[in-house]
Amino acid sequence: MSRRFGEVTALDSVSLEIQQGEFFALLGPSGCGKTTLLRILAGFEQPDDGAVRLDGEDLLQIPAHRRPINLMFQSYALFPHMTVERNIAYGLEREKLPKKEIGERVAEVLETVGLSAHARRKPHQLSGGQRQRVALARAIVKRPRLLLLDEPLSALDKKVRAEMQLELKRLQHEVGITFVVVTHDQEEAMSLADRIAVMQGGKVEQVDAPIALYDQPRTPFVASFIGANNIFSGKVTEGGLHVDGLGLLPAPKGADGDAALLAVRPENIRLTQIAPKEEDAADAAVEAKDAAEVTDDAVTTGEGAEPKTEEAAAEAAEAVEAKADAEAESKSESDAESRDESEAKDEAKSEETAESAAEAEVKEGAVRTDEGAEPKAPKPAEPAVEAKTDTEAEAESKSESDAEAKDESEAEADSEPAVADEAEPQGDAVSEAEPKTEAEDADSTEGEAPAEAGTGDGEDLRAVVKSAMTGEVTAEAMAEVVSKAVAGVVAKVVAEVVTEVLADNNAKAKAEERDETAPETGAETAPETGAAAETETAQEPAPETADAPETVAETVAEAVPAQEQGAVAESGNENGADAERETEGPLRGTVVDVSFYGGTSHIVLRVEGHEGHVLAATQGSARVKPGTEVAIGWDAADAVLIPA
Numbered sequence: 001m002s003r004r005f006g007e008v009t010a011l012d013s014v015s016l017e018i019q020q021g022e023f024f025a026l027l028g029p030s031g032c033g034k035t036t037l038l039r040i041l042a043g044f045e046q047p048d049d050g051a052v053r054l055d056g057e058d059l060l061q062i063p064a065h066r067r068p069i070n071l072m073f074q075s076y077a078l079f080p081h082m083t084v085e086r087n088i089a090y091g092l093e094r095e096k097l098p099k100k101e102i103g104e105r106v107a108e109v110l111e112t113v114g115l116s117a118h119a120r121r122k123p124h125q126l127s128g129g130q131r132q133r134v135a136l137a138r139a140i141v142k143r144p145r146l147l148l149l150d151e152p153l154s155a156l157d158k159k160v161r162a163e164m165q166l167e168l169k170r171l172q173h174e175v176g177i178t179f180v181v182v183t184h185d186q187e188e189a190m191s192l193a194d195r196i197a198v199m200q201g202g203k204v205e206q207v208d209a210p211i212a213l214y215d216q217p218r219t220p221f222v223a224s225f226i227g228a229n230n231i232f233s234g235k236v237t238e239g240g241l242h243v244d245g246l247g248l249l250p251a252p253k254g255a256d257g258d259a260a261l262l263a264v265r266p267e268n269i270r271l272t273q274i275a276p277k278e279e280d281a282a283d284a285a286v287e288a289k290d291a292a293e294v295t296d297d298a299v300t301t302g303e304g305a306e307p308k309t310e311e312a313a314a315e316a317a318e319a320v321e322a323k324a325d326a327e328a329e330s331k332s333e334s335d336a337e338s339r340d341e342s343e344a345k346d347e348a349k350s351e352e353t354a355e356s357a358a359e360a361e362v363k364e365g366a367v368r369t370d371e372g373a374e375p376k377a378p379k380p381a382e383p384a385v386e387a388k389t390d391t392e393a394e395a396e397s398k399s400e401s402d403a404e405a406k407d408e409s410e411a412e413a414d415s416e417p418a419v420a421d422e423a424e425p426q427g428d429a430v431s432e433a434e435p436k437t438e439a440e441d442a443d444s445t446e447g448e449a450p451a452e453a454g455t456g457d458g459e460d461l462r463a464v465v466k467s468a469m470t471g472e473v474t475a476e477a478m479a480e481v482v483s484k485a486v487a488g489v490v491a492k493v494v495a496e497v498v499t500e501v502l503a504d505n506n507a508k509a510k511a512e513e514r515d516e517t518a519p520e521t522g523a524e525t526a527p528e529t530g531a532a533a534e535t536e537t538a539q540e541p542a543p544e545t546a547d548a549p550e551t552v553a554e555t556v557a558e559a560v561p562a563q564e565q566g567a568v569a570e571s572g573n574e575n576g577a578d579a580e581r582e583t584e585g586p587l588r589g590t591v592v593d594v595s596f597y598g599g600t601s602h603i604v605l606r607v608e609g610h611e612g613h614v615l616a617a618t619q620g621s622a623r624v625k626p627g628t629e630v631a632i633g634w635d636a637a638d639a640v641l642i643p644a
């Protein structure tokens, strides 16, 4: 059918077929002609030409009030002075049906819409959602063949609308009436309808199920109207779509030489951080730390200043090492069994301990940019190391002196928490990993780097690697963290932890074999010498597992996505662009913005030579931040080619 209003063509040769029992939606922007179409179906409007048939019967010959069709108005059009049940009964009364039948049908439909308890109320005594139910009840009580709904949910607030969407679907299913809904809200159409006709400028652009519309848009309008999309305009070639200024983009096969659009959904975009250059090694450490701190409710974007220089990178490395040492020390303290030794240790801690802890904190600030610590001018790494060494030496020498215990232990009371707080999370992360059953693991945040893994830098990574080795996180999650760290100092920590854990496992296995006669166990619990003993053990390659570190390294390499390896290879790759294109994706861009809502991170990118932005989306929190340079790619099979 077609319908013109003067110069305006409201409907332009529209042809549609709607199945019995379908929930069908007419979706399109304002003015596209959907209401005109609905009014023609209802009989309030006549087309200029064309036909409307219901089961073969020409509806245009039947006046509106005699068509087996009902229209539910946007405004609900309830009679304010009538009760809910009278409003619903009104149409049946006009048909002069027997009172008993009217009573039964009204009661039945009140039950269906869940308003039996409100039968005697007037419309003004109802909520918006309840009024909408009354309007629906009134529309279905006459048992029409077709129910037309004009923007049925637009008067409701967001929360009620979501509830009513479910309700409408349930109702339609229950009463089995064919529903045709008009809406300009694509989410509403997508969530309600079995099939949708997308309209634009008086024409039907595409009729399909929601998923097909999303996955296989057939016109440029549908591709951009339904959901977010990245659209590239170019010419089809053998190797993909050639776009002026951008080059060859991965695309499905098409007719060579034809002009076409390529549509790539944000969630199909693959981003690969372009490998950090050497001077950005400290950034890599920050990234690794961010990744280990992934939480559901926040995108860690590493706000704050970042160390950019080689000195800062070296400083970060030292800070990691110093912190690891301090941790080993405090761990050995926490293992102390002997009260005397423990007291001696307590005394050993003095104001210098507090200073050294403070020093370590400052160093840590260079790495923990997201907590707002400003990296100061690069400092030599020695003080942190020295501080630790001093503390250790003092711990040993001071074990006999207890005379001025009081004053010093007071000082200790202030300084201890700084050390203890840092040591605990690490200890927890490791000790939790062991008793967990598989079932417990499944319930927990499976595959994610543990958020509670530590307080920063190398400790996080240690916890992640250990957790992966005990099956608490997936190798993939671990690889993600590790891959971000390979350029930085943290890789060193990985190697240490792997060696340490394998040696530990080996020692445990040996101990078990020997019925826990356990010199190793003794070493672990020996308060003062424990750390040293552990370190020595860790550095000795365990014969049974001599090849294990290699195996782990291979696994990590395999788990790192190919495109990331490509990115890492970039700086040393002589073949340059071609290899890059294959592994990383064809475009280079810069992250402009990252926002998080609906459980998804939405990443906005700027690509030189491309008008507008490129959008990428990823489930959970993204590990990129504004300013990051990335390679942008996608699989040809995930993109849709649309004739221009």
Ligand SMILES: Nc1ncnc2c1ncn2[C@@H]1O[C@H](COP(=O)(O)OP(=O)(O)OP(=O)(O)O)[C@@H](O)[C@H]1O
Pocket: 005, 008, 009, 010, 028, 029, 030, 031, 032, 033, 034, 035, 036, 037, 184
């Ligand atoms: N009675 C009329 N007289 C003149 N023009 C009309 C009339 N009815 C509709 N139009 C025009 O026809 C076109 C289609 O209108 P229609 O109401 O069908 O669009 P719509 O998609 O339902 O828009 P909306 O979502 O804003 O209701 C519009 O340009 C509108 O201005």
